[in-house]
Amino acid sequence: MGVRQSFHHPLSTPGTMARDEENEKLLHIVMFPWLAFGHMIPYLELAKLIAKKGHKISLVSTPRNINRLPKVPPNLTTLIKYVNLPLPQVDNLPENVEATTDVTYDVVQYLKKAYDLLQQPFAEFLESSNADWVLFDFTAFWVPSIASKLGIKTAFYSIFPAPVLAFFGPSLCLIGNDDRTQPQHFTVPPPWVPFPSTVAFRYFEIMRISDILSHNVSGFSDKYRLGTTIQNCDFVAVRGCTDFQPEWFQVLRNIYQKPVLPVGQLPTTGFAGGDDNDNDAWQWMKEWLDKQPRGKVVYVAFGSEAKPSQEEVREIALGLDKTELPFFWVLRVRRGTSDTEELRLPEGFEERTKERGVVWRSWAPQLKILGHESVGGFLTHSGWTSVVEAVEKEKALVLLTFLADQGLNARVIEEKKMGYSVPRNDLDGSFTSEAVAASVRLVMVEDEGRVYRENIKKMKDLFVNKERQERYVDELLSHLHSPTTQ
Structure with a gap:
């Protein structure tokens, strides 16, 4: 593991630099969601809650997506910065396509191929960022190898709720050692769920997304991306709350053998601006x-x-x-x-x-x-x-x-x-x-x-209790500050 280089904070003003020196507990967290608004919005909601505590967030995406994301509230504009990484062009991906909402389902695999080409520009940004942590999405399974060379810790922040992650199972299953080789195997709960449950796909549901089980034109299946992400991150942060689904969070802790933290349900909050x-x-x-x-x-x-x-x-x-x-x-x-x-x-x-x-x-x-x-x-x-x-x-x-x-x-x-x-x-x-x-x-x-x-x-x-949501964010930040995770 490399030693993180010391760079001036790219987001700091003289005033915040002084505050950083006075209070070393303020973090700079890079967030890197998948190119889907169902992912980007929950990332932004968590960013806002963390920034309210005084921490800096760099939310990384592509220019067109950033233009379509809600404006940051005025009181947080010095703490949340959007970072533009232009999306490389690949064959069969139409021009100006930067999110899943822009294309039919069969074209999304080409979007993943383009997304993987962001590795080099993301690494260059990270090198100059002086970041403490990267919270990243499962699609960017290559983030931990980049971050670890710079001495930066990583957390997989899953917008999928705990039962979804639990259903897909431990990293080794996802990467390849899975007895579930046919679509019908996904229509029953897996053996590592120790309580009665109906949480499984219906046959038509798994057939509509059966491509997640196999390699697509990007060269990597979604299962592989998820498994590698879970295996290589330092801990897993999950949208949801243990008050709602304690048993499912316990399954995740059992099968991942690493910390799993709820970050709350993240109800959508108001944004500045508006057309x-x-x-x-x-x-x-x-x-x-x-x-x-x-x-x-x-x-x-x-x-x-x-x-x-x-x-x-x-x-x-x-x-x-x-x-x-x-x-x-x-x-x-x-x-x-x-x-x-x-x-x-x-x-x-x-x-x-x-x-x-x-x-x-x-x-x-x-x-x-x-x-x-x-x-x-x-x-x-x-x-x-x-x-x-x-x-x-x-x-x-x-x-x-x-x-x-x-x-x-x-x-x-x-x-x-x-x-x-x-x-x-x-x-x-x-x-x-x-x-x-x-x-x-x-x-x-x-x-x-x-x-x-x-x-x-x-x-x-x-789902929308503010005190509970605050508590989850505080517990997440406590974990990010913990000497055992530094």
């Missing part, structure tokens, strides 16, 4: 929502990653029609300019439902919509940020999974009776409009679904 056009759009939305009956609007959104198929869009649309409830549907019809398959709604659908429904085809302020009193339920993909926002705003969940960890998240939500999954064909994931309508009505209006509406409210304190 006037966004404000105009919200004003229109609010006026529409104000006219709807209290607790009767179903909000529909599937995050920045998922793109339903044409057939799925058809059944969702017809299902919303059959609920006879008002709805607000955020529908991304394309993923980036290279996506040639634009989703279409059933003929006459918008005209037929215009009195009680909105189909919104661009970005929408999800937290504001969920917070409106007319919204009573959320038809969601089960991405964890959306789950946290729904709990914060006390909106019961109807689950329709598409990609990534969403299936495992959905099992957790089902077990806790915080939401209900739309019934689907286990093999191909198909579902009917009748199933959509019945599920939405169950969760939102029927007596039988009262348990979901009540449980989501009971969970709120576990």
Whole structure:
């Protein structure tokens, strides 16, 4: 391991330099998330909480992503700095693509290939950064080897909740010694989970992401990236809280044999700035929502990653029609300019439902919509940020999974009776409009679904309790300061 060189802090002003000398406990932490907004936003939320304690954060990403990230609050602009690393061009990656939201799922592997080419510029930045720690994402599995040469410690900061990490298992399994060689092996809980659990993929869920089990054009599978990351980092920080899932954190500590720290659920907080056009759009939305009956609007959104198929869009649309409830549907019809398959709604659908429904085809302020009193339920993909926002705003969940960890998240939500999954064909994931309508009505209006509406409210304190969130951040910082981790 090399000795970290002494550089002037690139983020310091004369005033903060003096404060650093007076108080050596102030840290400089580099954060390096994967190029997906479902990763970058939780990294930024944790950055804000750490910066509030006086520590410096360098959040590293690519120029276009940084331009799209929320502005840093004015009181933290001297402590949180965005670091631009231009994304190298690779074949088959369209121009101006810098995040998963810009491309269809099959092109994401080329984004990983480009991301791996950031190793050299990241190493050069790190060498001049005078950083104390790097908190990095599993995709950048090569970070520990770079950091260790500079004497910088690393932590894998997982935006995936504890049950997801636990399901995939210890690093040796992920790197290659895994008995689970077929997709159906991932439809049952693994042997290292010592308690009864339903947390596993359904067959269609694992088939949709079966490429994570094998090498892609980047040369490395997601399993390998995750396993190498866990094996080589100094400790693991996980989005979530032990109060909500103590047994799953214990599984992680058992299988990783290294410290595993919760960092809290990281509910989305307010940001500075905001485009006037966004404000105009919200004003229109609010006026529409104000006219709807209290607790009767179903909000529909599937995050920045998922793109339903044409057939799925058809059944969702017809299902919303059959609920006879008002709805607000955020529908991304394309993923980036290279996506040639634009989703279409059933003929006459918008005209037929215009009195009680909105189909919104661009970005929408999800937290504001969920917070409106007319919204009573959320038809969601089960991405964890959306789950946290729904709990914060006390909106019961109807689950329709598409990609990534969403299936495992959905099992957790089902077990806790915080939401209900739309019934689907286990093999191909198909579902009917009748199933959509019945599920939405169950969760939102029927007596039988009262348990979901009540449980989501009971969970709120576990997810958005400020004192608990502060405690997790303090414990993380204590670990970063600990002599055993220096």
